[in-house]
Amino acid sequence: MSKKLLIREIFEKGRKDSGKDSKSGIALYLSLYFYDEWKFEISERTFVRYYDAFLIDDEDKNIDTQVLDKMSQYLEFKDFKDFCKTETFTKINQDSSRTSVSVRIDDEDDPERKHPNITVNITTNPILKLQEFFAKQSGFGVIGLLIFGGFFTNNYFKKEENPAVKFAEVKNDELKTETPAKEIITWKENEITPRDQDVKEEPPKEEKLQCMFWDGKEYIPAHCSDTENGLIALDRKLVDNFKKITTPDTITSIKNVWYSKHQNVVEFFTADGVNPENGKELHELSQHMLDKYIKRE
Structure with missing residues (x-):
């Protein structure tokens, strides 16, 4: 449950x-x-x-x-253990207002505490007389007994001198509510449904890879929600064709090879564009560059 x-x-x-x-x-x-x-x-x-x-x-x-x-x-x-310590009971009234009763039992071991702390939070709109509340809300019979038992049992549950949170106060037979520090709201399952009941909800789709990042050798597709640095919009052409040539000595022809030169460092790539690491524009490899930086003639 x-x-x-x-x-x-x-x-x-x-x-x-x-x-x-x-x-x-x-x-x-x-x-x-x-x-x-x-x-x-x-x-x-x-x-x-x-x-x-x-x-x-x-x-x-x-x-x-x-x-x-x-x-x-x-x-x-x-x-989750803290969540399980609280039970909530909610009822929709005839005037569409909502009445909720939350009961929290703190049974942690304490050598100085003879009985567990029970905190009751009652929220209703509009404010009702206490007698009217229990007379109208027949579904709260057990909770009503719990509340009255806690109030009238002689010194069974002692009120703490400085309670951290004050949930409910009874004075002059009226029930006054304050905003609880923690609130559990119970709802009906049919509240989360499409407004048009004739429209069938489509099953959730897997998030498409719409971004990519440079890993030092090639572009890798990624979810745009990932936290990788340097995410940019996915370009399938770059993913499929743009690679860094990490072994320039394998280049034997100027065909389909581009290069960038920055601070006397020459790097080679398999497609046109810009160097992802320094933003420099790429140029087609010439025979002169092939001889000078690869064949070193």
Whole structure:
């Protein structure tokens, strides 16, 4: 259940952050965000597979621990273990407002603490009387008992003198809410779907190689999102035909050979253009240059 909830939450947050509504659009945004923010690679296709497995097929797939931790960090949790400490219950009211109850149980060992810390965050719009809230939200019966039990059990859960975060306060039978430091939002699966239900979503396509870089000998195609220095737009003609001749003594003819001369250094290439390393324009190899720098006559 925790992994399924995690996938729901990152897609909902991704929908809000990206402004995208389609599954593949959100998956692409998440993939780019994870790489740009942490240099952590999770492909768009992998996000889509997680979505389909957990939220459509209701399967439980294995996910690497590092991936779970990084997804949890996207939701502003320390790691997946920290995420699992919080349970959220959400209900859509008749007036389209949303009421959410989040319960966090901190059961870490502490020799001076007799009981675990339980933090309850209740968010509703508009503000309701406490009695009306539990009377109308029949789905929160168990949570209601938990909250009232925490408030009225004699000294069972002691209030900390200086709480780091104040989530909810009850005063004069009214429920007032403050912005929580961490928030989990539960959403319905049909929220992330194309608006036009008659249009079938195309499967995600592999990102095409649209850039290239010079590796000292030839141009290598690359993804434009890679962090290689000197990325330029892909030119298939240069990739296929432009090479540096690293063994000039093998040149026996001036045909199909170009050269550049810079600071008394002569370099040879298999096609016309510019020297990628110094930007100097290339010239066709002449018989004079062949004799002087290769045959050395």
